[in-house]
Amino acid sequence: MASDEEYVYDEVTGEWRPASEMVETGPEVRDAQGTLLADGDSVTLIRDLKVKGAGQTLKQGTVIKSIRLTANPDEIDCRHDSIKGLVLRTEFVKKR
Numbered sequence: 001m002a003s004d005e006e007y008v009y010d011e012v013t014g015e016w017r018p019a020s021e022m023v024e025t026g027p028e029v030r031d032a033q034g035t036l037l038a039d040g041d042s043v044t045l046i047r048d049l050k051v052k053g054a055g056q057t058l059k060q061g062t063v064i065k066s067i068r069l070t071a072n073p074d075e076i077d078c079r080h081d082s083i084k085g086l087v088l089r090t091e092f093v094k095k096r
Helices: none
Strands: 007-010 015-018 043-045 049-051 056-058 075-080 083-089 093-095
Touching (some): 049 083
Antiparallel strands (some): 007 015, 049 056, 075 083
């Protein structure tokens, strides 16, 4: 008798596999030096950045804690003391 499990076509192997085996992995997010980033990591700015709409500049060496990855592998979502909803390009940060 057939099980109730769903099957998904795996384009890499060309086979139908149980959905439970197919793990959805998001895009790899890397910093300016190529280091892999993950949710909750801390990063350091590698250059001064003018923040549009906030009227201030974040200085090189500023530490940003507890980043969150976004659907775009070139951007991370983060918070700074004075700026909420800050989105930074990964090309301007390095992992601590």
